Amino acid sequence: MEIVLGGDLAGLTIANQLNKPILIEKEYKVGGLSSSKRIAHYIVDRGLNVLNGVNDDFKPLGRLIKRKKRVKICMGKNNLIDFNFPRKVNDEKNKPKIENYLEYLNATFEDEGLNNFYIPYSEKFWGINLKELGIDWIEENNNCSSEYFWYPKKGGIGYISFRLFQELKRKNSMLLLNNGIAHIDFINNIIKTSSGFTMNYTKCYNTLPFSELAGGFPDNVKEAIVSLKYTRNHYISYVIDKSYVSSEYQDLHWVYFPQKEVPFFRVNFPSNIGSNNCLPQKTLIQCEINGNPVDCIKSLLDMGVVTKKPKKIFIDYAKYSNCIPTINRKKNFEIVNKFLNEHNIFNYGKFGTCENIQIYESLNIKI
Numbered sequence: 169m170e171i172v173l174g175g176d177l178a179g180l181t182i183a184n185q186l187n188k189p190i191l192i193e194k195e196y197k198v199g200g201l202s203s204s205k206r207i208a209h210y211i212v213d214r215g216l217n218v219l220n221g222v223n224d225d226f227k228p229l230g231r232l233i234k235r236k237k238r239v240k241i242c243m244g245k246n247n248l249i250d251f252n253f254p255r256k257v258n259d260e261k262n263k264p265k266i267e268n269y270l271e272y273l274n275a276t277f278e279d280e281g282l283n284n285f286y287i288p289y290s291e292k293f294w295g296i297n298l299k300e301l302g303i304d305w306i307e308e309n310n311n312c313s314s315e316y317f318w319y320p321k322k323g324g325i326g327y328i329s330f331r332l333f334q335e336l337k338r339k340n341s342m343l344l345l346n347n348g349i350a351h352i353d354f355i356n357n358i359i360k361t362s363s364g365f366t367m368n369y370t371k372c373y374n375t376l377p378f379s380e381l382a383g384g385f386p387d388n389v390k391e392a393i394v395s396l397k398y399t400r401n402h403y404i405s406y407v408i409d410k411s412y413v414s415s416e417y418q419d420l421h422w423v424y425f426p427q428k429e430v431p432f433f434r435v436n437f438p439s440n441i442g443s444n445n446c447l448p449q450k451t452l453i454q455c456e457i458n459g460n461p462v463d464c465i466k467s468l469l470d471m472g473v474v475t476k477k478p479k480k481i482f483i484d485y486a487k488y489s490n491c492i493p494t495i496n497r498k499k500n501f502e503i504v505n506k507f508l509n510e511h512n513i514f515n516y517g518k519f520g521t522c523e524n525i526q527i528y529e530s531l532n533i534k535i
């Protein structure tokens with residue numbers, strides 16, 4: 169019996185390549201981080217989720233997606249600027265030795281971008297001292313800053329997982345929604361779920377954070393799991409009449425806010441991203457917060473995003489948003505990965521690999 173743990177893009181993509189697998193998902197519906205929810209007249213995604221690095225014919229999705237020209241990536245409050253901060257020119261011979269992310273930022277950016285954006289924004293986004301972050305995750309040519317992104321023509325980003333789920337249902341796979349992992353017996357290859365299902369696996373494909381795999385781990389593996397850290401995000405969605413959104417923000421897709429006094433690190437404008445997720449005369453605004461939920465209305469007014477109080481429509485929560493790329497992340501990942509592989513459990517997706525991979529990478533997984 170082949171079992172897939174997790175029903176978001178990675179798990180669904182894997183399950184669709186297997187012959188009648190069992191898919192276990194703890195939520196009542198699939199989609200995980202890339203799910204969408206309908207609230208009255210609105211479709212709300214879990215944070216900003218758009219497709220980067222694909223093309224109009226991207227195989228797994230074909231004609232379901234639409235290309236959009238990215239409206240410049242900016243930074244909030246009086247300085248809506250292009251994301252092109254001047255870089256330092258380092259003399260190759262005297263290049264400083266870089267061991268952590270703070271050192272990398274100091275060596276890479278001139279003071280303006282460094283102090284006004286990169287340092288305060290990164291501290292807010294990751295929520296830890298930047299000296300604790302490694303440098304193995306830095307992508308110099310990140311396709312997130314390319315000219316275009318893609319988004320489903322219908323619904324929210326959750327339309328992608330919905331389609332993959334439909335495909336899986338047609339194949340008569342066994343789909344256990346509303347089932348968390350209660351216990352894994354690594355010696356006898358048995359998985360028990362929170363609703364009491366017990367099953368043997370010959371091979372298991374895991375896309376969950378390791379801390380969700382409740383099982384009898386040896387001490388060194390337990391230690392490595394505890395050392396892996398994750399960000400925890402809240403997504404607070406508001407709606408407002410279009411006319412009360414300040415003109416500078418009217419056409420934007422999202423804006424970064426590095427300011428310490430502002431609770432959110434990013435504000436998204438989902439109604440500028442999707443086609444049908446909002447009433448025509450309204451604007452959806454979503455604030456992303458690392459940590460506990462806070463009322464964002466005052467800051468939205470203070471930062472000049474809106475000129476009148478918007479109405480809160482939904483608060484969403486992700487216990488795991490990103491695996492924090494700490495200096496020891498790779499080492500700890502390897503310890504857990506090795507143990508799981510020895511027990512026929514193989515790791516994929518954002519949390520299975522502890523890499524903050526993108527949607528197209530999950531959709532491209534080949535087993």
Ligand SMILES: Cc1cc2nc3c(=O)[nH]c(=O)nc-3n(C[C@H](O)[C@H](O)[C@H](O)COP(=O)(O)OP(=O)(O)OC[C@H]3O[C@@H](n4cnc5c(N)ncnc54)[C@H](O)[C@@H]3O)c2cc1C
Pocket residue numbers: 173174175176177178179192193194195198199200201202214215216217218219220347348349375376377380381401486488489490516517518519524525526527528530
């Ligand atoms: C704020 C944010 C913004 C992002 N923006 C972008 C973007 O713009 N573009 C992009 O390409 N990517 C983006 N990503 C990444 C993208 O959302 C993910 O790569 C993709 O959704 C990950 O899919 P996954 O299957 O690997 O992981 P997940 O979505 O984490 O899937 C894991 C699944 O396992 C389930 N699960 C968890 N615990 C258990 C348990 N105990 N038992 C059973 N099931 C369990 C979860 O409910 C979930 O469905 C973003 C991510 C975040 C957090």
